[in-house]
Amino acid sequence: MVTPASKKSGTKKKVLLIGGIVAVLLVGVLIGLIQTKKSMVSRRQAEIQEQEQEEIQREALLESGELHLSPEEIIEREEKIAGEELSVSEFQVLEEDDPEEEPASVSRVTKSEIRAAAIGELEGILHRVLPEGNPSLVYLTLTRMQQKGIDPISALKEEILNNPDNADIRKNAIIGLFYVGGKEVVPLLKTAAKVDPVPEVREIALFCLDYLARGEEASFFKEVAQSDPSEKVKERAERYWKIRSTDQ
Numbered sequence: 001m002v003t004p005a006s007k008k009s010g011t012k013k014k015v016l017l018i019g020g021i022v023a024v025l026l027v028g029v030l031i032g033l034i035q036t037k038k039s040m041v042s043r044r045q046a047e048i049q050e051q052e053q054e055e056i057q058r059e060a061l062l063e064s065g066e067l068h069l070s071p072e073e074i075i076e077r078e079e080k081i082a083g084e085e086l087s088v089s090e091f092q093v094l095e096e097d098d099p100e101e102e103p104a105s106v107s108r109v110t111k112s113e114i115r116a117a118a119i120g121e122l123e124g125i126l127h128r129v130l131p132e133g134n135p136s137l138v139y140l141t142l143t144r145m146q147q148k149g150i151d152p153i154s155a156l157k158e159e160i161l162n163n164p165d166n167a168d169i170r171k172n173a174i175i176g177l178f179y180v181g182g183k184e185v186v187p188l189l190k191t192a193a194k195v196d197p198v199p200e201v202r203e204i205a206l207f208c209l210d211y212l213a214r215g216e217e218a219s220f221f222k223e224v225a226q227s228d229p230s231e232k233v234k235e236r237a238e239r240y241w242k243i244r245s246t247d248q
Contacts, residue, residue, distance in 0.1 A: 114140050119148045123155050126176075130159055133172035142180045152180050157188060167198040174201065178208035186213055190220055193237075199230035206233065210240045218244035 109129050114137065117125055122145045129137040142152040156173045163169040174192055177185045186209060193205035206224065209217060221241035228234045 109137055111137070111140055114144055117144065119150065122148060122150055126152075126155055127159065130169045130172045130176070131166070133168065133175070138172060138176055139179050142176055146180065153177065153185055160188070160192065167201050170196060170198075171201045171204050174205050174208055178212065181212060183212060186217070190217070193224060199233050202228065202230065202233050203236055206236050206240065215244060
């Protein structure tokens, strides 16, 4: 026979048992949360260390000249070094397999047209995209020319020489040299920085020369800083000259 006392004792035991189970579950959940948090912190620390290591390796490659940057990466890096926004149009270079097309109102040339162009059509397309200077289209055209075995530097040089009355084309062609050239375009940039009649074009040429010359040409920047008729051009040249003088 079950007495009220034994019944009460059984109920108490059940309550204690349930309470114990709940406590064990809560402890397990708490331990799991702590372990999860520790795991997240460890992963984050590992990610930070990996990013730092990648940045160190990236800088080493940059210094050695073995790393090829996209135009937008170069602009971002140069802006950090200069501590100011550069007077170059914003770069938004899209990957070649990006399906997105430019709106028709921006340019009559589309990425699909550039990708599908025959060898003999690419120089004509370059001539069409340079006046507007759309970074994505210009960069894509130049890289396609390289892939097809066409020398984009010669084509850009022709655009500079053949457009004495169009400063925008000359400026955008100089930026094009900056996209795809190396030290072989330094003489072209130096010429443009000294003889182009438009200060903005000379300033762009100096910016491109500063990056591609990689710490050299200190005497050239000094000469421009002392002789250019434009104060803005002189200021930029003097900045590059002083940086090189400090590094020596």
